[in-house]
Amino acid sequence: MTPAPTPETAEVGAPPPPPSKKPAPTIDSKGPQRFKALFTWLAFIVVIVVCGIRVDADFVQLFSKNSMDNVGRIMNDLIRPDWSYTGRILPAMIETVQIAIAGTVIGSVLAVPVALLCAVNVMPKKIVTIPARIVLNLVRTIPDLLFAAVFVAVFGIGAFAGMLALVFFSFGLVAKLTYEAIEAIDPGPLEAMTASGANKIQLIVFGVIPQALPYFFSYVLYTFEVNVRAAAVLGFVGAGGIGLHLDQQLNSLRYDRASTIILLTLVIVLVIDYASTYLRRKLL
Amino acid sequence: MIEFKNVVKQYPNGTIGLNNINLTIGEGEFVVIVGLSGAGKSTLLRSVNRLHDISSGEIVVDGKSITKASGKQLRRIRRDIGMIFQSFNLVKRATVLRNVLSGRVGYHSTFSTMFGYFPKEDHDIALDALSRVNIREKAYSRADQLSGGQQQRVSIARALAQKPKVILADEPVASLDPLTTRQVMDDLQRINRELKITTIVNLHFIDLAREYATRIIGLRAGEVVFDGPVSEATDAKFAEIYGRPINEDELLAAEAAKGGVTV
Ligand SMILES: Nc1ncnc2c1ncn2[C@@H]1O[C@H](COP(=O)(O)OP(=O)(O)OP(=O)(O)O)[C@@H](O)[C@H]1O
Numbered sequence: 001m002t003p004a005p006t007p008e009t010a011e012v013g014a015p016p017p018p019p020s021k022k023p024a025p026t027i028d029s030k031g032p033q034r035f036k037a038l039f040t041w042l043a044f045i046v047v048i049v050v051c052g053i054r055v056d057a058d059f060v061q062l063f064s065k066n067s068m069d070n071v072g073r074i075m076n077d078l079i080r081p082d083w084s085y086t087g088r089i090l091p092a093m094i095e096t097v098q099i100a101i102a103g104t105v106i107g108s109v110l111a112v113p114v115a116l117l118c119a120v121n122v123m124p125k126k127i128v129t130i131p132a133r134i135v136l137n138l139v140r141t142i143p144d145l146l147f148a149a150v151f152v153a154v155f156g157i158g159a160f161a162g163m164l165a166l167v168f169f170s171f172g173l174v175a176k177l178t179y180e181a182i183e184a185i186d187p188g189p190l191e192a193m194t195a196s197g198a199n200k201i202q203l204i205v206f207g208v209i210p211q212a213l214p215y216f217f218s219y220v221l222y223t224f225e226v227n228v229r230a231a232a233v234l235g236f237v238g239a240g241g242i243g244l245h246l247d248q249q250l251n252s253l254r255y256d257r258a259s260t261i262i263l264l265t266l267v268i269v270l271v272i273d274y275a276s277t278y279l280r281r282k283l284l
Numbered sequence: 285m286i287e288f289k290n291v292v293k294q295y296p297n298g299t300i301g302l303n304n305i306n307l308t309i310g311e312g313e314f315v316v317i318v319g320l321s322g323a324g325k326s327t328l329l330r331s332v333n334r335l336h337d338i339s340s341g342e343i344v345v346d347g348k349s350i351t352k353a354s355g356k357q358l359r360r361i362r363r364d365i366g367m368i369f370q371s372f373n374l375v376k377r378a379t380v381l382r383n384v385l386s387g388r389v390g391y392h393s394t395f396s397t398m399f400g401y402f403p404k405e406d407h408d409i410a411l412d413a414l415s416r417v418n419i420r421e422k423a424y425s426r427a428d429q430l431s432g433g434q435q436q437r438v439s440i441a442r443a444l445a446q447k448p449k450v451i452l453a454d455e456p457v458a459s460l461d462p463l464t465t466r467q468v469m470d471d472l473q474r475i476n477r478e479l480k481i482t483t484i485v486n487l488h489f490i491d492l493a494r495e496y497a498t499r500i501i502g503l504r505a506g507e508v509v510f511d512g513p514v515s516e517a518t519d520a521k522f523a524e525i526y527g528r529p530i531n532e533d534e535l536l537a538a539e540a541a542k543g544g545v546t547v
C-alpha cells in the first residue's frame with residue numbers, strides 16, 4: 001500500500017525554495033545599512049570613552065611599572081598554589097555545595113505552585129496570574145548578593161543566610177522559566193482532561209505535569225549550576241561557604257592559598273556543570 | 285438522550301456559531317454531522333459537553349441540563365461523555381496505559397488521583413478498553429511511539445475508560461489515511477452497537493457518513509438544514525446542505541483512489 005501523497009512527496013524534484021524571501025539588497029537599501037553600522041560603532045566608542053572617564057580609568061596607571069610589578073608578584077603566587085591548604089578548606093567547599101543544593105531544592109519546590117499560578121493556560125483568571133507575576137518579578141529584580149547581605153544582617157553571619165538568599169534566587173529563576181514552559185505545552189491533553197470531567201488539580205496532575213516535568217527538572221539543574229558559582233562568592237558578604245576563606249586569603253595577600261581555593265572551586269564547578277549538562281540532555 | 289432546545293451560540297467576536305438549534309438524539313443512535321467548513325459542526329459538538337458555553341437555549345444530556353450545571357455537577361455530566369479529537373490529544377511522553385487511565389479521574393477524589401494512584405479495577409477497565417480497540421499489547425509503549433491510527437484508538441480507549449453514555453468525535457479520521465480511517469470508524473461503530481453508546485461524529489467524507497451513520501444531520505451557517513436517515517441523504521440533499529454540487533474530495537473513495545488504495 002502506498003500512502004496518500006503529501007505535499008512534500010508531490011514536490012519531489014522541484015528545486016528547493018530560496019532560503020530567504022527577502023529581496024536581494026539593492027544600492028538603495030545598502031546606503032542606510034552602512035550608515036547604521038557606522039553609527040553603531042560610533043555609539044559604542046562614545047559609550048566606552050564616557051564610561052572610562054566616569055570610572056577614572058587610567059591607561060598610564062594600568063601599564064605603569066608599579067602595576068606591572070604587582071601583577072607579576074600576584075601571578076607568581078597564583079601559579080604556585082599551596083596544596084597543603086586543601087584539607088583545611090574542604091569543609092568550607094562542601095558547605096558551599098550544600099548551600100547551593102539546599103537553596104536550589106527549597107527554592108524550586110516553592111517555585112512550582114507559583115509557576116502554575118502564573119501560567120494563563122492553567123489559570124485563565126487574570127486576578128490570579130497578574131499578582132503572581134508581579135510578586136515573581138519583584139523577587140527576580142533583587143540580585144542574590146543583595147539577598148545575602150540582607151539575610152546576613154537579619155540572621156547573622158553564616159551559611160543559613162546564604163542558603164536563604166539562594167532559595168529566593170532559585171525560586172525566581174525556576175518559577176519564571178517553568179511558567180513559560182507550561183504556557184508552551186500542548187493544549188490538547190488539557191482539553192481532553194477537561195472533557196473527561198477532571199477538576200483543576202486533576203487537570204494539572206494528568207495534563208500539565210507530565211508535559212512540563214522534564215523542563216522543570218532541566219531548569220532546576222541549570223539553576224543548581226548557577227547557584228554553585230553564586231555560593232562560592234556569598235562568603236564575601238558573610239553568608240557562608242568558601243567565599244569567606246577566599247576573602248580572608250586575598251586580604252592577607254596569601255595568593256598561593258587563594259589560588260588553591262580558586263582552582264578547587266573551578267574543579268567543583270566544572271564537574272557539576274558537566275554532570276548537569278549531561279543529565280539535562282538526557283531529560284529533553 | 286441529548287436534547288438541544290433553541291440553542292444559540294454567538295462567539296465574542298459576533299460570529300453566529302449556532303442559530304436556534306432544536307434536536308433530539310436518542311439513545312444508541314450513530315449520528316453523523318456533515319456540513320461545509322465553518323458550518324458549525326465543531327461548535328455543536330463542543331456545546332454538548334460545554335467545552336463551549338452556549339449563548340442561549342438549553343442542552344440536556346441524559347435528563348440533566350449541562351447548561352445549568354456547574355462545579356462538581358458539571359464534571360459528573362462530562363464524565364458520562366467521552367470525546368475524541370482530530371489531533372488525538374494524548375500526553376505524548378506518557379505510556380498508553382497512563383493515557384487511558386486518565387479517563388478514569390472523574391470517578392475518584394482529588395486526593396487519591398493527586399499521586400497518580402489508580403485501583404486495580406481501573407487498570408482492568410483500561411486494559412479492557414484497549415482490547416476493544418485491538419491495541420492491548422501497546423499498553424506499556426509511550427504514546428508517541430504509535431502510528432496516528434493507533435494513537436486515535438488509544439484516545440477511543442481513553443473515552444471508553446470513562447464508561448460513557450455518549451461519545452462525541454470531532455473529525456476523528458481527518459488526519460488518518462484511508463485504510464486507518466476505516467479501522468477507526470469500524471471501532472466506533474462496533475462500540476456503538478455492542479455497548480449501546482450514543483455516538484455523534486463530525487465527518488467531511490460523504491460516503492463515509494452514509495456508510496456508518498444511522499442518522500445524518502446537515503448543518504449550514506449554524507442551522508440544521510437536513511435531518512434524516514441515510515436513505516434520505518441523497519446526492520441531491522447533500523448538494524442542498526453544501527449549497528453546491530458534491531466535490532470529488534468529499535468522497536473517501538476518491539481520496540483513496542488518489543493515494544492508490546482500494547477500500
Ligand atoms: N473561537 C472562535 N471565535 C470566533 N469565531 C469562531 C470561533 N470558533 C469558531 N468560530 C466560527 O464559528 C463558525 C463555526 O465554526 P466551527 O468550528 O464550528 O465550524 P466547523 O463546521 O467545525 O468547520 P470545520 O469543518 O472547518 O471544522 C465559523 O464561522 C467559525 O469561523
Ligand SMILES: [Mg+2]
Nearest residue numbers: 325326327455
Ligand atoms: Mg470543526
